[in-house]
Structures are given as C-alpha cells and as structure tokens.
Amino acid sequence: MRIFENPNIIIMSLEKNNTSDLESLVAKIKEIVSTARLKVAFDVNTAILNTYWEIGRQIVEHEQNGDLRAKYGDRLLLDLSKVLSKSVGKGYSRSNLQNMRSLYIVYSKSQTLSGKLSWSHYCELVSIEDPDKRSFYENECINSKWSVRELQRQIDSSLFERILLSKGKANKQKVLALAKEGNKISIPADMVKDPYVLEFLGIPENKPFLEKELEARLIRQIEDFLLELGKGFMYVGSQQRVTLANKHYYVDMVFYNKILKAYVLIDLKTGRLEPEHIGKMNMYLNYYKTEINEDTDSDPIGIILCKDKNNIAAEYALGGINNQLFASRYTLYIPNKDILIEQVRKALGE
Numbered sequence: 243m244r245i246f247e248n249p250n251i252i253i254m255s256l257e258k259n260n261t262s263d264l265e266s267l268v269a270k271i272k273e274i275v276s277t278a279r280l281k282v283a284f285d286v287n288t289a290i291l292n293t294y295w296e297i298g299r300q301i302v303e304h305e306q307n308g309d310l311r312a313k314y315g316d317r318l319l320l321d322l323s324k325v326l327s328k329s330v331g332k333g334y335s336r337s338n339l340q341n342m343r344s345l346y347i348v349y350s351k352s353q354t355l356s357g358k359l360s361w362s363h364y365c366e367l368v369s370i371e372d373p374d375k376r377s378f379y380e381n382e383c384i385n386s387k388w389s390v391r392e393l394q395r396q397i398d399s400s401l402f403e404r405i406l407l408s409k410g411k412a413n414k415q416k417v418l419a420l421a422k423e424g425n426k427i428s429i430p431a432d433m434v435k436d437p438y439v440l441e442f443l444g445i446p447e448n449k450p451f452l453e454k455e456l457e458a459r460l461i462r463q464i465e466d467f468l469l470e471l472g473k474g475f476m477y478v479g480s481q482q483r484v485t486l487a488n489k490h491y492y493v494d495m496v497f498y499n500k501i502l503k504a505y506v507l508i509d510l511k512t513g514r515l516e517p518e519h520i521g522k523m524n525m526y527l528n529y530y531k532t533e534i535n536e537d538t539d540s541d542p543i544g545i546i547l548c549k550d551k552n553n554i555a556a557e558y559a560l561g562g563i564n565n566q567l568f569a570s571r572y573t574l575y576i577p578n579k580d581i582l583i584e585q586v587r588k589a590l591g592e
Contacts, residue, residue: 288357291345291364295355298346301339319343344368348376359383362390366397374421375402381424386473395469399439403582407589408436408570414590425472427501430543430566433472437571438547442466445574453510457481457494460510474501484529493526504540504566505530508547515551515569517559527565541565547572 305318319336326334341364348368349355355364363383370376379402383393405425406416419426427433443459445451460467461480468475478496485491495508507526511519523544530542544567556569 284357287360288355290361291355291357292352294342294361295345295349295352297339298342298344301343302346338365341365341368356380356384360390363388363393366390366393370397374417377421378402378424381422385424392469395442398579399441399470399576400579400582401435403579403586404435404437404439404577406586407582408434417590427473427499430502430504431568433474433499433502433506433543434545434568434570435470435472437573437577438470439576440467440470440572440574441576442470443574447574451512453494453512456510456512460495471497471506474499475506476500478505484526486525486529491522491526499543502540502543503538505534505542507542507544509544511546511548513549515546515548515556515559519546519548520559520563520567520569523567524563524565527567531565544568545570 301319301322319339323334323336323339326339345355345364345368359367359380367376367380367383370379379393379397382388382396382401386392388396402420405420425432440460442463443456445456445459457480464477468477476498478498480495482493482496483490484493493507494510497506497508498504499506507523507530509519509523509526523546527542527544535542542565544565546567546569548569548571551569551571560567560569
C-alpha cells in the first residue's frame with residue numbers, strides 16, 4: 243500500500259524553513275548595517291575632532307607668531323568667527339573657536355582624543371583646569387557612556403571630589419588612580435558615595451517630607467538616581483517584602499549591580515542615622531544572602547541613606563558586622579564645589 247504525504251504539510255514545512263532562513267539572513271544583514279553605521283559615526287566624529295584640533299593649532303600658532311596680547315586675541319577670535327561663519331558656515335562662533343583653541347592647548351597630541359566622545363563632550367572637558375580631574379571625567383565618560391547632559395551633571399555635583407572624600411583619607415595615589423582609570427569598582431566600598439546628591443528631586447532643603455515621598459520621587463526619576471548611584475546598577479523594585487516568623491518587613495529599594503554581581507539594598511531615612519536602622523538592614527542582608535541569592539551571586543550590599551549621621555556613632559554601630567553595610571548621607575542640593583575642592587586639597591596637604 244502506497245502512503246501519500248499531505249501536500250499541504252509539505253508546503254507549510256517549506257514555508258516555515260524559508261521564513262526561518264529569511265529571518266536568519268535579515269538578522270545578519272542588520273548586524274552588518276549596524277556595524278557599518280557605528281563605524282561611520284565613529285569615523286565622522288574622529289574627523290570632526292581632528293578638524294577642530296587642527297583649527298585650534300592654527301589659532302594658537304598664529305597668536306604665538308604675532309605675540310598677541312589677550313585682549314587682541316579675543317578680538318582675533320571675534321573677527322575670525324565673522325569671516326568663517328560667512329565663508330564656511332555654522333559652527334564657528336567665538337565661543338566655539340575658543341573651545342577649539344583650548345582643545346589644542348589641553349590635548350597637545352590629537353591622538354589622545356577619543357572618537358568615543360563627541361565634540362560637545364570635549365567642550366565640557368576642556369573647561370576643567372586640573373588635569374587629573376579632567377582625565378577622571380574623560381575616563382568615566384567613556385566607561386559609563388555618559389551623555390553630555392550626564393557629564394555636566396556629574397561635574398556640577400563634584401563627583402570627583404565626592405568619590406575621593408568617600409574613600410576615607412584622600413591621597414595622591416587615589417587621585418592618580420581615578421585619573422588613570424576612572425572609578426574602578428572591585429569591592430563594594432568602591433561604589434559607595436558620601437554624600438549622594440539628589441538635587442534632581444526638586445525638594446526644597448528645609449521642607450519636611452516623609453520617607454515614602456522620598457522613595458516615590460526616586461522611583462519617578464529612577465534614571466537620574468541610577469546615574470547618581472554609578473556604574474552597573476539595575477533597578478529591581480521598591481518595597482520588596484521580607485517575611486520572617488509570619489511578620490512582614492519591606493526594603494525600600496532594591497538594585498542589582500552587574501559589576502559586583504550583588505543585590506544592593508537601600509533603606510531611606512529622612513532623619514538621623516540610628517543604631518536600630520543598622521540592625522534592621524543587617525537582618526535584610528542575612529535574609530537575601532540565605533533566601534534570595536543564587537550560587538553565582540556575591541554577598542548582598544546594604545546602604546542606609548540618611549539625612550545626617552554621626553561618624554563616630556556610625557563607626558561603633560557598624561563595627562563587627564560581617565555583612566557589607568554602609569551608611570551614607572544624602573543632600574537635596576548640589577554641594578558647594580569650592581568647599582569640596584578645599585576639603586580635598588586639605589586632605590592631600592595632610
């Protein structure tokens with residue numbers, strides 16, 4: 243007896259195979275196009291930076307040959323801007339020409355410019371006088387893929403000084419390490435800042451508010467909060483329940499850090515740090531270590547984010563705890579940059 247195959251099944255099978263082959267082909271072509279676009283964008287960006295660097299070099303050499311005084315130099319940029327804007331096009335304002343001049347002065351070799359950063363990034367970077375600080379922000383920009391807005395915010399909030407002061411006694415070795423490779427995260431203490439700056443929440447400094455309001459605002463502006471937390475953070479959720487002996491407790495905010503491969507638990511306090519806050523966070527960490535962690539996860543990390551803390555009391559309360567538990571302050575306004583810089587200088591001097 244001869245068995246005939248159903249032609250409809252054969253056709254459907256062929257169509258399925260053809261569809262699968264087509265999807266595979268489309269995926270490969272998409273990857274080729276995406277790679278090409280990235281390369282074109284990188285090449286174009288590099289060409290723009292090299293062009294502006296060369297213009298800056300011509301301006302500086304012209305000034306040096308003419309032994310120009312500063313006042314006449316400003317006039318030169320203004321006249322040059324007018325002529326270039328008419329003959330070449332937009333992008334040659336006096337401020338832009340000043341940035342090109344600064345680009346050449348700050349980066350004496352064009353090879354040191356990174357095509358991963360845009361001209362707008364470098365306009366912000368050349369305004370930083372301290373070379374170590376500038377190098378830190380440049381490395382962090384590349385490592386964390388900051389937008390220009392994010393770079394501006396980190397400079398305004400004095401991230402460089404805050405990291406130095408958060409890591410204990412600032413010294414030249416820490417400055418050089420930050421300048422060389424940015425904020426390298428290898429242990430939990432590397433990711434903790436003190437203070438955290440939450441100016442993006444828009445809460446007036448002297449306005450009383452509840453912890454729930456602080457949490458709600460942080461959730462609504464989670465992207466800004468992730469930027470302030472630093473590299474490698476992913477948001478897991480808020481009010482994460484911990485049940486012990488039929489009693490429910492709730493962790494305010496939980497994140498996961500991809501670099502450290504660890505859960506990061508944050509408890510928000512609108513007042514002063516108290517010893518009982520540390521005890522509760524320690525309980526949360528033990529629960530996550532036992533009940534939540536996978537075999538591939540590192541020990542969880544706890545941060546109590548409070549309005550104020552007594553450093554000596556915090557030191558005694560945190561002493562002897564095996565878990566990675568930190569207490570940090572937060573501020574609702576951008577700290578005075580000059581004060582932070584002076585604190586770093588004083589620490590380095592000591």
